[in-house]
Amino acid sequence: MTARDEILARLRTALADNPPPVEVPRQYRQVDDRPDLVEILIDRLEDYRAVVHRGLGALPALLAKVGRLAVPTDIPAEWLAGYTGQVHRDAPPLSSADLDGLDAVLTGCAVAVADTGTIILDAGPAQGRRALTLVPDRHICVVRSDQVVGLLPEALTRLDPRTPQTWISGPSATSDIELNRVEGVHGPRRLEVVLVGLDDDPRGR
Amino acid sequence: MNRPGVDRSGTGASAAPATGGGRIRTPLPFPTAAAPAVADTQLRANLHRATRTIRGKRARVVDEVPDWEALRDAGAAIKADVQRRLPELLEQFEASATAAGATVHWARDAAEACRIVVELTRAAGADEVVKVKSMATQEIELNEALEAAGIAAYETDLAELIVQLGDDTPSHILVPAIHYNRAQIREIFHRRMPDAPADLSDEPSALAEAARAHLRRRFLSARVAVSGANFAIADTGTLVVVESEGNGRMCLTLPETLISVVGVEKLLPTFTDLEVFLQLLPRSSTGERMNPYTSMWTGVTPGDGPQSVHVVLVDNGRSAVLADPVGRPTLSCIRCSACLNVCPVYERAGGHAYGSVYPGPIGAILSPQLTGVADNASLPYASTLCGACYDVCPVKINIPEILVHLRQQAPHPLAERATMRVLSWVMRSPRRWAAALRLARAGAGPLGAYRERRTGARTLRRLPWPASAWTRSRDLPLPAPQTFREWWDQQ
Numbered sequence: 125m126t127a128r129d130e131i132l133a134r135l136r137t138a139l140a141d142n143p144p145p146v147e148v149p150r151q152y153r154q155v156d157d158r159p160d161l162v163e164i165l166i167d168r169l170e171d172y173r174a175v176v177h178r179g180l181g182a183l184p185a186l187l188a189k190v191g192r193l194a195v196p197t198d199i200p201a202e203w204l205a206g207y208t209g210q211v212h213r214d215a216p217p218l219s220s221a222d223l224d225g226l227d228a229v230l231t232g233c234a235v236a237v238a239d240t241g242t243i244i245l246d247a248g249p250a251q252g253r254r255a256l257t258l259v260p261d262r263h264i265c266v267v268r269s270d271q272v273v274g275l276l277p278e279a280l281t282r283l284d285p286r287t288p289q290t291w292i293s294g295p296s297a298t299s300d301i302e303l304n305r306v307e308g309v310h311g312p313r314r315l316e317v318v319l320v321g322l323d324d325d326p327r328g329r
Numbered sequence: 330m331n332r333p334g335v336d337r338s339g340t341g342a343s344a345a346p347a348t349g350g351g352r353i354r355t356p357l358p359f360p361t362a363a364a365p366a367v368a369d370t371q372l373r374a375n376l377h378r379a380t381r382t383i384r385g386k387r388a389r390v391v392d393e394v395p396d397w398e399a400l401r402d403a404g405a406a407i408k409a410d411v412q413r414r415l416p417e418l419l420e421q422f423e424a425s426a427t428a429a430g431a432t433v434h435w436a437r438d439a440a441e442a443c444r445i446v447v448e449l450t451r452a453a454g455a456d457e458v459v460k461v462k463s464m465a466t467q468e469i470e471l472n473e474a475l476e477a478a479g480i481a482a483y484e485t486d487l488a489e490l491i492v493q494l495g496d497d498t499p500s501h502i503l504v505p506a507i508h509y510n511r512a513q514i515r516e517i518f519h520r521r522m523p524d525a526p527a528d529l530s531d532e533p534s535a536l537a538e539a540a541r542a543h544l545r546r547r548f549l550s551a552r553v554a555v556s557g558a559n560f561a562i563a564d565t566g567t568l569v570v571v572e573s574e575g576n577g578r579m580c581l582t583l584p585e586t587l588i589s590v591v592g593v594e595k596l597l598p599t600f601t602d603l604e605v606f607l608q609l610l611p612r613s614s615t616g617e618r619m620n621p622y623t624s625m626w627t628g629v630t631p632g633d634g635p636q637s638v639h640v641v642l643v644d645n646g647r648s649a650v651l652a653d654p655v656g657r658p659t660l661s662c663i664r665c666s667a668c669l670n671v672c673p674v675y676e677r678a679g680g681h682a683y684g685s686v687y688p689g690p691i692g693a694i695l696s697p698q699l700t701g702v703a704d705n706a707s708l709p710y711a712s713t714l715c716g717a718c719y720d721v722c723p724v725k726i727n728i729p730e731i732l733v734h735l736r737q738q739a740p741h742p743l744a745e746r747a748t749m750r751v752l753s754w755v756m757r758s759p760r761r762w763a764a765a766l767r768l769a770r771a772g773a774g775p776l777g778a779y780r781e782r783r784t785g786a787r788t789l790r791r792l793p794w795p796a797s798a799w800t801r802s803r804d805l806p807l808p809a810p811q812t813f814r815e816w817w818d819q820q
């Protein structure tokens with residue numbers, strides 16, 4: 125018998141008592157439609173020590189200190205308006221060593237979850253491949269207000285499981301030494317979020 | 330290492346559920362192994378502080394979720410459904426993952442799983458691998474097997490790195506190096522990390538920075554990575570890894586070949602079920618609303634991440650756990666470690682006393698079921714049955730009930746069995762219980778008053794035979810001076 129057949133046969137034998145079907149109760153919250161989701165998101169992000177900026181207008185000042193910037197190939201041109209540093213587009217794909225030498229990466233995201241302060245990247249528009257947001261030390265992420273949902277169940281309905289996903293909640297962190305939180309171990313040490321499309325954002329979409 | 334009930338032939342004709350091997354067996358009986366930990370005041374202080382801190386954080390973030398109990402109910406039911414349909418869900422997972430470009434392998438036991446990983450690493454032409462923290466690879470003793478095959482395995486989680494460089498074993502599921510303080514970590518780095526700065530301080534940020542620099546080049550050049558998985562999704566073939574430091578993302582993204590070792594019980598039926606488990610897990614384990622990073626991948630994505638993706642599905646005793654209807658819910662465990670942090674026995678004895686890679690209350694039920702109870706007979710006794718682990722478990726595993734069930738199967742000393750039998754006879758009748766309490770108080774009164782005066786503890790250290798078998802490794806709480814009923818009658 126192959127290992128596969130044997131394991132499956134063992135498991136079938138183990139279930140000889142024929143356990144009854146299980147009804148899964150799903151009484152948990154599926155949506156949170158409070159009006160201040162963006163504020164909740166900001167609160168959670170700052171709790172993780174991510175830095176939050178409001179409005180696309182904040183980008184030029186943010187990028188002014190970035191010498192070499194990695195971007196996905198399909199980055200919206202307006203995000204780079206006024207940027208004078210070096211733009212490194214991921215085409216042809218930048219090597220890991222290339223990425224290691226860059227100062228920051230600028231991307232969008234797919235969804236952001238207010239309840240948990242989570243930003244989800246799924247390799248969709250303006251996000252690029254996974255290594256892009258991993259190797260550079262600073263990640264600047266643009267989040268549109270229409271991408272913000274309240275709870276995880278709402279986020280999952282917007283995602284395609286076949287795409288590779290990276291869920292980010294604050295910068296990389298460890299608590300392994302006497303439970304002291306230290307930000308920035310192997311992933312980006314700084315996460316900066318630019319929220320656009322807010323009511324108070326004149327350039328918002 | 331061959332033990333009865335463990336099929337290591339690799340071709341075994343029997344398809345009866347089988348127990349497993351690897352680092353899940355306690356080499357020493359629990360009381361013996363726990364003695365040095367209990368005597369080590371520094372260790373006890375570390376553990377006390379750590380478990381109390383994490384416990385507090387967990388309670389705070391759980392309290393802010395109004396539907397926590399509904400999530401627990403859903404989590405427990407989804408897992409019960411998985412157990413009931415495990416064979417078909419595994420076949421579904423295999424088909425979906427394969428269709429997405431992954432290769433699925435099956436391993437009956439620890440040795441077979443290790444053999445598969447070694448062969449895959451060799452086939453990739455690599456003599457080193459980077460590793461993401463994973464209980465499954467610790468369970469199968471993969472690092473040892475790789476080393477024996479001439480392949481270097483580098484742990485990349487900070488705590489696992491500390492433990493590996495210290496030639497030690499983890500003491501906690503979530504914070505494996507919790508038994509070290511910063512000075513000890515600095516000393517280990519100085520001794521074993523050739524590229525550590527000469528003037529390395531013991532500040533946590535400096536130590537983390539040293540680890541970052543130490544592993545950076547290795548991440549960027551590694552060709553093979555080995556991971557576990559927190560969840561494997563049957564309907565899509567997706568694997569999920571939850572982590573904090575980004576070392577996981579490095580391993581899961583940069584190498585050409587990715588090998589994930591996954592216990593068969595890790596399945597969830599659908600992608601949507603993650604909405605339950607990704608709420609339950611981070612809050613229960615680190616006490617955060619969400620862990621910094623969660624990675625998901627489904628087979629191979631051209632141009633993004635590893636182009637050679639393997640999944641090794643491991644039985645190693647899980648079929649034996651599944652075969653026991655009472656013990657079966659043990660397979661629901663999502664390794665959050667919440668039960669460790671509330672357990673009075675774990676807090677005093679520490680992780681190493683459990684011998685197995687699975688310590689604490691979950692270890693006390695999981696390890697003996699994986700190996701067969703006879704091989705881990707003392708572990709079901711490593712508990713006061715206080716029930717705190719059950720209250721805190723995000724998937725509602727009734728650990729005390731399973732402990733009692735396993736104790737009934739464990740061969741235990743005659744005297745202890747006799748005591749237990751008498752006790753249970755007494756406890757079955759309210760009249761007998763009240764009489765026994767009166768008797769116990771009459772006997773314990775003077776003794777207890779004496780000890781209370783001297784030590785402030787309302788416990789007895791030693792009882793005469795046959796109860797001595799019981800008090801050898803635990804203090805016996807003295808009965809209260811008055812029962813509630815007696816007090817009520819007086820009011």
Ligand code: SF4
Nearest residue numbers: 662663665666668722
């Ligand atoms: S038994 Fe429950 S509380 Fe303990 S580690 Fe497993 S899931 Fe967490």
